[in-house]
Amino acid sequence: MELWFSEQHTPYVRLSIKVERQLYSGQSDYQRIDVFESREFGRFLILDGCMMLTEKDEFIYHEMITHVPMAVNPNIRKILVIGAGDGGVVRELARYDTVEHIDMVEIDPLVVEVSRKYLPQTAGALDDPRVSIHYEDGLRYVRTRENEYDLIIVDSTDPFGPGEGLFTKEFYGNCYKALTEDGIMVNQCESPFYEEDARASQRAHKRIVESFPISKVYQVHIPTYPSGHWLFGFASKKYHPLRDFDPVAWNMKGIKTRYYTTRLHVGAFALPAYVEEMLRDVE
Amino acid sequence: MELWFSEQHTPYVRLSIKVERQLYSGQSDYQRIDVFESREFGRFLILDGCMMLTEKDEFIYHEMITHVPMAVNPNIRKILVIGAGDGGVVRELARYDTVEHIDMVEIDPLVVEVSRKYLPQTAGALDDPRVSIHYEDGLRYVRTRENEYDLIIVDSTDPFGPGEGLFTKEFYGNCYKALTEDGIMVNQCESPFYEEDARASQRAHKRIVESFPISKVYQVHIPTYPSGHWLFGFASKKYHPLRDFDPVAWNMKGIKTRYYTTRLHVGAFALPAYVEEMLRDVE
Numbered sequence: 001m002e003l004w005f006s007e008q009h010t011p012y013v014r015l016s017i018k019v020e021r022q023l024y025s026g027q028s029d030y031q032r033i034d035v036f037e038s039r040e041f042g043r044f045l046i047l048d049g050c051m052m053l054t055e056k057d058e059f060i061y062h063e064m065i066t067h068v069p070m071a072v073n074p075n076i077r078k079i080l081v082i083g084a085g086d087g088g089v090v091r092e093l094a095r096y097d098t099v100e101h102i103d104m105v106e107i108d109p110l111v112v113e114v115s116r117k118y119l120p121q122t123a124g125a126l127d128d129p130r131v132s133i134h135y136e137d138g139l140r141y142v143r144t145r146e147n148e149y150d151l152i153i154v155d156s157t158d159p160f161g162p163g164e165g166l167f168t169k170e171f172y173g174n175c176y177k178a179l180t181e182d183g184i185m186v187n188q189c190e191s192p193f194y195e196e197d198a199r200a201s202q203r204a205h206k207r208i209v210e211s212f213p214i215s216k217v218y219q220v221h222i223p224t225y226p227s228g229h230w231l232f233g234f235a236s237k238k239y240h241p242l243r244d245f246d247p248v249a250w251n252m253k254g255i256k257t258r259y260y261t262t263r264l265h266v267g268a269f270a271l272p273a274y275v276e277e278m279l280r281d282v283e
Numbered sequence: 284m285e286l287w288f289s290e291q292h293t294p295y296v297r298l299s300i301k302v303e304r305q306l307y308s309g310q311s312d313y314q315r316i317d318v319f320e321s322r323e324f325g326r327f328l329i330l331d332g333c334m335m336l337t338e339k340d341e342f343i344y345h346e347m348i349t350h351v352p353m354a355v356n357p358n359i360r361k362i363l364v365i366g367a368g369d370g371g372v373v374r375e376l377a378r379y380d381t382v383e384h385i386d387m388v389e390i391d392p393l394v395v396e397v398s399r400k401y402l403p404q405t406a407g408a409l410d411d412p413r414v415s416i417h418y419e420d421g422l423r424y425v426r427t428r429e430n431e432y433d434l435i436i437v438d439s440t441d442p443f444g445p446g447e448g449l450f451t452k453e454f455y456g457n458c459y460k461a462l463t464e465d466g467i468m469v470n471q472c473e474s475p476f477y478e479e480d481a482r483a484s485q486r487a488h489k490r491i492v493e494s495f496p497i498s499k500v501y502q503v504h505i506p507t508y509p510s511g512h513w514l515f516g517f518a519s520k521k522y523h524p525l526r527d528f529d530p531v532a533w534n535m536k537g538i539k540t541r542y543y544t545t546r547l548h549v550g551a552f553a554l555p556a557y558v559e560e561m562l563r564d565v566e
Contacts, residue, residue, distance in 0.1 A: 006299075010323055011301070011322075012300065012301040012321060012322045012323035013298070013299070013300055013301070013323050014298075014299045015296070015297075015298055015299075016289075016296070016297045016298075016299065017295065017296055018294070018295040018296070038295060039294075039295045040293055040295035040296050040477075057476075060555070193340075193504075193506050194323075219504070221476075221502070221504060221510070221511060221512040221555070223476050223510035223511055223512060227504070227506035227511060228504060228506055228510060228511020228512060229504035229506060229511060257556050258555070258556050258557045259555040259556055259557065260555075260556065261553070261554075261555070261556050261559065263553040263554075264553045264554065264555060264556075266550070266553060267549070267550035267551070267552070267553025268550065268553070269550070270544070270546040270547045270549060270550025270551070271544075271546075271547065272343070272504070272541070272542040272543075272544070272547060273540050273541050273542055273543065273544050273547075274541045274542065276544065
């Protein structure tokens with residue numbers, strides 16, 4: 001039998017993955033949730049038809065959204081994670097002894113439930129005693145917080161549907177307020193390659209630049225995301241992601257990674273000319 | 284009407300592109316050649332079913348295979364290009380006034396003819412008076428050359444079919460011999476992500492390490508290639524790609540690029556941990 005999952009990356013491009021079987025399909029109050037099993041990527045999670053993660057390449061996304069800020073400020077103790085119901089971000093953060101508390105705000109309880117059941121590779125650390133899960137709208141949660149977090153990680157879906165509010169100027173402004181004076185915010189920032197994604201990247205960057213004194217973008221290779229070329233935003237009140245980065249201190253921690261290295265940390269902030277230009281246009 | 288071109292990246296993954304029409308289809312002595320027109324990528328060239336280039340993203344491949352070595356040694360005068368029948372590599376090299384002569388050795392005259400007719404964006408520079416085109420097997424051509432080229436660029440197809448000989452130890456050894464004492468060889472080196480491609484990368488790197496005292500790998504984002512994560516090899520008798528690199532001198536030339544920058548030059552050599560490990564295993 002041939003069973004293929006396909007995702008349209010644009011109306012004219014699609015990536016297809018051969019599926020062994022569908023493990024789960026359901027509809028929550030917010031979105032449709034599917035989990036598939038495949039030979040190439042292991043299990044993978046789909047929300048509203050869009051690829052969220054595969055067991056084969058999720059390490060890239062989760063390592064790069066967490067270790068970059070953690071290596072810039074080794075004194076991060078209290079963290080807010082928005083979205084991230086699959087648990088991958090929390091898993092990476094939980095590897096730091098220095099982290100004291102993680103508030104994870106996920107709008108959709110069913111994503112967490114499905115991940116716990118079908119994706120133990122990412123969801124395993126959600127039971128860490130330092131983690132509190134709040135089933136709330138991240139946009140609303142962050143409104144009431146002030147001077148509380150050393151790091152906010154915005155692990156949102158795309159800026160359409162439930163993730164839309166997490167790309168607004170209001171949201172970034174509230175994140176700024178919720179951070180301590182040396183706080184850092186990292187967000188997934190879409191892809192620079194296909195036109196619609198590039199506009200979303202640019203718009204998010206513009207709004208973050210308006211809210212934070214330091215705002216830089218770094219890039220990674222994520223083969224199962226549209227174009228494989230993905231961006232993260234690093235925004236901060238005080239710390240520069242390269243000038244205030246101590247690779248020796250991070251390497252001393254002995255955290256074993258498969259994608260992140262302290263050399264790659266620096267390299268990832270060197271962007272292609274066309275991406276630099278696209279971002280500069282809104283700075 | 285819906286017309287889709289699909290390429291299998293592995294038996295379990297495929298990328299599909301919506302096609303407006305097929306512009307050309309033919310069979311040479313070496314391979315099947317197709318050219319399509321698409322909304323998303325403009326025109327694209329397929330050899331034996333594999334994506335060679337699209338008008339939308341070919342600048343990434345062609346800039347990164349040429350400007351990296353050209354920026355390391357500004358005195359490159361005589362160049363051998365192997366493969367590259369579409370003309371993209373020659374187009375980028377021809378932008379340097381300092382280049383005196385380019386020998387391009389392409390096994391398949393039909394690739395050049397088809398590119399001239401359907402892909403003027405890349406083939407336009409093939410008429411540069413400094414370029415000599417030789418329709419020969421690159422493997423054989425390089426056997427008889429000695430101490431002649433400052434730079435060899437191996438713009439091969441994959442290591443199956445007509446490109447196979449361009450991934451052998453004999454070939455790399457002959458390239459070493461064909462280079463001057465400060466010569467550099469750059470080759471397309473497949474992808475580290477999917478298993479079969481990764482093995483090809485690793486094998487090529489092993490053979491180059493055995494032939495050259497300096498052998499480093501750098502990475503780029505090429506959305507239309509398998510996984511979008513592509514590697515190039517930089518091998519050299521004398522020059523280190525970072526220690527002997529003078530960004531100021533290159534920027535003084537005023538060559539306008541869309542992907543390559545001198546910051547990215549450095550960043551591209553910072554590889555993910557799993558890629559470093561895969562390469563180290565054969566060094």
